[in-house]
Amino acid sequence: MTERLSDGTLANLPRAVLRPAYDRTSIKAGIVHLGIGAFHRAHQAVYVDECLAAGETGWGIIGASLQSTSTRDALGPQDGLYTLAQRGNDSEILRVIGSVLSVMVAPQDPDALLDALSDPAIRIVTLTITEKAYLRDAAGNLDRNHPGVAADLANSASPKTALGFLVEALARRRAAGVAPFTVLSCDNLPANGRTLHRLLIQFAALRDSGLERHVAEDVACPSSMVDRIVPSTTDADRERVSSALGVEDTWPVMTEPFSQWVIEDRFPSGRPAWERFGVTMVRDVGPFEHMKLRLLNGAHSSIAYLGLLSGHETVAASFGDPAIRKFVDGLWAEAIATLPKDAGLDPQTYVGQLAERFSNTALAHRTAQIANDGSQKLPQRIIATAIDRLDAGLSASHLMLAVAAWVRACELRGASLPTGHFTDPLDARLATIGGSGSTPAQTVTAIFDATGFAAGSSHRPALEQLTAGHLETLRGGSVGPALATLGGD
Numbered sequence: 001m002t003e004r005l006s007d008g009t010l011a012n013l014p015r016a017v018l019r020p021a022y023d024r025t026s027i028k029a030g031i032v033h034l035g036i037g038a039f040h041r042a043h044q045a046v047y048v049d050e051c052l053a054a055g056e057t058g059w060g061i062i063g064a065s066l067q068s069t070s071t072r073d074a075l076g077p078q079d080g081l082y083t084l085a086q087r088g089n090d091s092e093i094l095r096v097i098g099s100v101l102s103v104m105v106a107p108q109d110p111d112a113l114l115d116a117l118s119d120p121a122i123r124i125v126t127l128t129i130t131e132k133a134y135l136r137d138a139a140g141n142l143d144r145n146h147p148g149v150a151a152d153l154a155n156s157a158s159p160k161t162a163l164g165f166l167v168e169a170l171a172r173r174r175a176a177g178v179a180p181f182t183v184l185s186c187d188n189l190p191a192n193g194r195t196l197h198r199l200l201i202q203f204a205a206l207r208d209s210g211l212e213r214h215v216a217e218d219v220a221c222p223s224s225m226v227d228r229i230v231p232s233t234t235d236a237d238r239e240r241v242s243s244a245l246g247v248e249d250t251w252p253v254m255t256e257p258f259s260q261w262v263i264e265d266r267f268p269s270g271r272p273a274w275e276r277f278g279v280t281m282v283r284d285v286g287p288f289e290h291m292k293l294r295l296l297n298g299a300h301s302s303i304a305y306l307g308l309l310s311g312h313e314t315v316a317a318s319f320g321d322p323a324i325r326k327f328v329d330g331l332w333a334e335a336i337a338t339l340p341k342d343a344g345l346d347p348q349t350y351v352g353q354l355a356e357r358f359s360n361t362a363l364a365h366r367t368a369q370i371a372n373d374g375s376q377k378l379p380q381r382i383i384a385t386a387i388d389r390l391d392a393g394l395s396a397s398h399l400m401l402a403v404a405a406w407v408r409a410c411e412l413r414g415a416s417l418p419t420g421h422f423t424d425p426l427d428a429r430l431a432t433i434g435g436s437g438s439t440p441a442q443t444v445t446a447i448f449d450a451t452g453f454a455a456g457s458s459h460r461p462a463l464e465q466l467t468a469g470h471l472e473t474l475r476g477g478s479v480g481p482a483l484a485t486l487g488g489d
Helices: 007-012 038-042 044-053 070-078 110-118 147-154 162-176 192-205 209-218 235-245 286-310 315-319 322-336 347-358 367-371 374-391 397-412 427-434 440-451 460-475 479-484
Strands: 029-034 060-065 082-088 091-097 100-105 124-127 182-185 224-227 253-255 260-264 280-282
Touching (some): 029 162, 038 253, 060 110, 070 082, 070 100, 082 235, 100 110, 182 192, 224 286, 260 286, 286 315, 286 322, 286 347, 286 479, 315 322, 374 460, 397 427, 397 460, 397 479, 427 440, 440 460
Parallel strands (some): 060 100, 082 253, 124 182, 260 280
16 A cells, blocks of 8 residues: 555545545644644544534644654654544444644754744644653652753753743743743643643743743633543554555554543633533533543553453453452442532443443553553542542542552563563662562552652551552462452452
């Protein structure tokens, strides 16, 4: 297959393949997205595609990678086009998305990204950069000792970090008399908008007090909650999709039918009419965010680590294990009790939807993919929920088994799990702890010290004790005995 998916080949695609319902030459960029990976292309870019089709032609997306060239290299020859493969247990819908107008690689040409961010036509900057790229210290503030922060302060005209690019672009817009863009985080962080705003203010303060006040007073950072399962694209996926198209698509994205986006409605410079296409615009994202983090993300991490320890390669296989399925029900019961009762949530309906989604065998969502960056994810997904449980005088046994499973999975890399099977920003420290021959209690204490789990909480000793008990059982053999100990909870 020699022809590529592109503007020139769109008209020749089979009728069954959906394609952009608008003239792409009429689209102007209004959004820059930092961290253009598969999730953004399966989620936010799809909602924008709907708005463009409805005639809102000023909201095209300029995508930017802060590290890898892979997305640019794949989409550049395809004019930014790619296929969204929406897969259910017995169906697949192929749709070509046209909202991404171009992709740039920040390290190769930081000036180009700064020029784009400084363009008055850009009114929104969205981010999916993962938790670790927010450069926070153990207290959740800007890590002033991070090498990237130091480099960006020393050379603000050629930044390396997302925060550095944002603050430099805001400074340039301010100097030129251009209104600031709205910065919309789409990452799985508690109160992600407020968190991002605080970090931007702290970063700006290291440059000058005037810029600090501008960011604090004039830059809007609404919070949002995103939800869609997007597994890694495999070579088999590429071959199947390209065969169906009749042209080559080097990087289609796989996803499920379900999609959710809840956004705090605070956009001083305007926004697309996302609510017309299923986005929930609200005053307070918090309750929705907590439900998603604790029920979907918490269960996802738990399924991943228990699945890895049980030899299950995918979410569907892990969730289909009766013992793990029973565990997830217990985890959900612990988490639901911590959700607000008066926020309009329907957690029982939500977990019913999750059970259906986790059972989708058409999505080969790898447990190893979800297992990445546990030290960054577990505080929001598991630890915070466990602390709320103990505050209420309730048990947190299921929750802390998830933490113990992460610790054990880390220990087994290079043994029963392949070396590098999943990664973590703290891998060097985790390897030292795991190789020390310590008792479960000593190991868990060292892990909590390294990660900052439950830092400042009076419940830390109790959480350590629960985790150490589970880790001792997991070290004794299979996952079964550890799950069996929860039978009476």
